[in-house]
Amino acid sequence: MVKAILGILSGLVSGTMAGAFGVGGAILTTPAVQVILGAPAYVAVGTPLPVIFPTTISGAQAYRRADEIDWRAVRWAAPPGAAAAGLGAYVTKFVDPSGLLLATALLIGWQAFRVGTGKSAPRDPGRPVEPSGLSLALTGLTAGFASGLLGIGGGVILVPVMTGVLGLPLKRTLGTSLVVIAFMVIPGTIVHTLLHHIDWAIFLWLTIGVIPGAAIGSRWTIRTTERTLRIVVGVFLGAVAVLYGALEIHDLIAGVHR
Helix, strand or coil, X not given: CHHHHHHHHHHHHHHHHHHHHCCCCHHHXXXXXXXXXXXXXXXXXXXXXXXXXXXXXXXXXXXXXCCCCCHHHHXXXXXXXXXXXXXXXXXXXXXXXXXXXXXXXXXXXXXXXXXXXXXXXXXXXXXXXXXXXXXXXXXXXHHHHHHHHHCCCCHHHHHHHHHHHCCCCHHHHHHHHHHHHHHHHHHHHHXXXXXXXXXXXXXXXXXXXXXXXXXXXXXXHHHCCHHHHHXXXXXXXXXXXXXXXXXXXXXXXXXXXX
């Protein structure tokens, strides 16, 4: 019962952050599954993937109503991203999950720096941006592989690349990222299911929390200013990266001395 409550609360917090920051939510559910709920590392990598699907669907509704989703970008990025996610998930069969979780922390830190310092701001916010289809496809491909390999939604790749490299406005990037992520997690979920990396009880607890959480987070983002959003996203993700990275390094060092 205690674990179920902790799982629901973890899902609520994760869903709120996912809806607000367009990152899928696994940056919180992955450590929560391992540290708070006591699951093995491979379960912590696999279980967040199916949770991301209801998270993104719930969070994307506010962005859709505010017209903050680039559907052209979705069409180009989602198909290669979904295919690459399946490949990334399969590779986890041959790679140490502990190293994967540490890599997740590094990706979070990279996104925090890009967004929080304003380095991801479009060079000319007043000019409409339309990235090439190839650049969007490559972005989706990279994010999808990371999604399957690291057990994340891919938003830690999509958000900084789409807004920093490709020049999309931040709010539009967040809404677009959520929709692309919804497609990416499907093949990864299938592969992790076949590999028995998903704890479906934990999935249920998290899902109960993430659905209302994502709706709350996305509504907050739509109403806030771009400058405030960048600061909050950067600070939050930076704190998560430091804490999560420290925990993983501690575990790796402890394993060496056993």
